[in-house]
Amino acid sequence: MPYRRPTKALGRIGLLLIAATMLVACGQATPQTMLDPQSDSTRTIFNLAVLLFWLGVGVFVIVQTWLIVSVFKYRHKYNDQLPAQIHGNTKVEIAWTIVPAIIAIFIFVLTFQAIQKIEVKPSVASADEVHIQVIGHQWWWEFRYPDITTADGKVLVTANEMWIPAGKVIDLTVTSADVIHDFWIPALSGKRDALPVHETKIWFKADDVPDGEPKVYWGQCAEYCGTEHAYMKMRVVAASPNDFQTWVTEQSGPAVNADLPADFTAAGCIGCHVIRGTDAANGGQIGPDLTHFGSRMTIAAGTLDNNRDNLHRWLDSPDAVKPGNIMTQVIKDDTLSPEQLNTLTDYLISLDPGIDAKEQAAK
Ligand code: HEC
Ligand SMILES: [Cu+2]
Structure with a gap:
């Protein structure tokens, strides 16, 4: 198969995304949106959601960049030998276990705090x-x-x-x-x-x-x-x-x-x-x-x-x-x-x- 440059496909996806965003922006008012919090409770939920979203974006960008770079850098070339095999590399294994664990614990602590904040009713004067x-x-x-x-x-x-x-x-x-x-x-x-x-x-x-x-x-x-x-x-x-x-x-x-x-x-x-x-x-x-x-x-x-x-x-x-x-x-x-x-x-x-x-x- 002839080699096709991926930039063309990426360009198309980008255009599609921009079009979708514009459609949403031109849409009707959305009185039932969760993206416009107007109380302490919903702001707490919203802030947590935004943080998790950007955390997800961060992980996505790192993983995808790594992937794309690897695809190009380590492409199969004629006469190539098998590359060095790193199966069973302890350092790598530990790293990719610990990093997600830290992220999961971080999310758990923040979620727990948020739940605490929205579930526990503050005690105020009856008036x-x-x-x-x-x-x-x-x-x-x-x-x-x-x-x-x-x-x-x-x-x-x-x-x-x-x-x-x-x-x-x-x-x-x-x-x-x-x-x-x-x-x-x-x-x-x-x-x-x-x-x-x-x-x-x-x-x-x-x-x-x-x-x-x-x-x-x-x-x-x-x-x-x-x-x-x-x-x-x-x-x-x-x-x-x-x-x-x-x-x-x-x-x-x-x-x-x-x-x-x-x-x-x-x-x-x-x-x-x-x-x-x-x-x-x-x-x-x-x-x-x-x-x-x-x-x-x-x-x-x-x-x-x-x-x-x-x-x-x-x-x-x-x-x-x-x-x-x-x-x-x-x-x-x-x-x-x-x-x-x-x-x-x-x-x-x-x-x-x-x-x-x-x-x-x-x-
Ligand atoms: C069998 C019970 C029943 C009878 C009889 C009945 N209604 Fe209703 N009515 C309802 C129910 C249940 C609703 C709520 C419907 C919904 O929103 O799903 C309702 C809703 C309404 C509403 C809208 C209230 C609101 O705040 O949205 C009005 C006005 C109303 N009825 C007037 C009447 C009138 C006038 C009559 C007599 C001609 C009548 N109903 C007979 C059960 C009844
Ligand atoms: Cu219902």
Whole structure:
């Protein structure tokens, strides 16, 4: 075979790499990237990952350079004798055992330190800590604030959108109402399994934000949990402690519009949804709490932006929006008449007590 210069192939690979990088750079915003950490925990994980990456690059470069140099320098030439054989060279054997061992120990120590840092919750005054229970459902997230009591003496409950005070320790207890899910906010925390019969814990502290500028983080169920697993998303809103307090005050109140349409009862919505402050809708546990639904950014766990048109679409056919979701067991495409659809859409969109993060989400 004629000898081919390898530079041409290398050039092609280089071009391909540059093209791929440019494609990625021109892509859409990536709200679920792990490469933009915004809490102490995720920064610890990220820094470790970056270090390991460059360590890997270092090893790769050394090994490949050595390989390429050897290939050229020791190429078979005509009339060559067999080169000197170094099998069983003790020095070489020791060197290539010890060097990787040192690297592995180095990585072990750093990893251990990182785990220690993200697992052990710092002890802070109770005013600087917020407890939230996270409950995974097929296919949406419930958030309960056990230390926050609503106007009617219940625990504050919300869905798919978890507000937290930035800069405070957020102490989460994670469980599931059905199958195994996994709680994950890439910018703020590692992953934590949501198990039906067991409580798991995770904590983090989001970076500070100024008053009036709550920051929205995207999260996602990270454990396959059925058909709509990919549409089991959530938003975390890190607000300044003042804004968080405003949110708490507003969300603790009853629904801003307690004039529940009769259709909400007639169509069976009360069997699954709570709207605090109304007489009829106070026992449903199967679907998200809708008391302040109008203030939320999304419909059906991040599947649609929350606006009138989309809500109409959702109520008209939950199955077309999110095929097979649990609401479809009762609400079919022809369950609601056009009048009922309009009444319910208008009513639910009106349930907005004030502070919300929709503008942030639109960015
Ligand atoms: C069988 C129980 C059930 C019934 C009945 C039911 N829903 Fe639902 N609903 C759910 C579940 C479960 C979800 C969450 C779906 C998902 O995201 O996977 C949901 C989601 C919603 C949402 C979106 C909430 C959010 O925060 O994303 C709205 C709004 C809603 N339902 C309104 C209604 C209305 C109005 C009715 C009556 C016409 C109704 N639902 C009847 C179970 C039910
Ligand atoms: Cu899930």
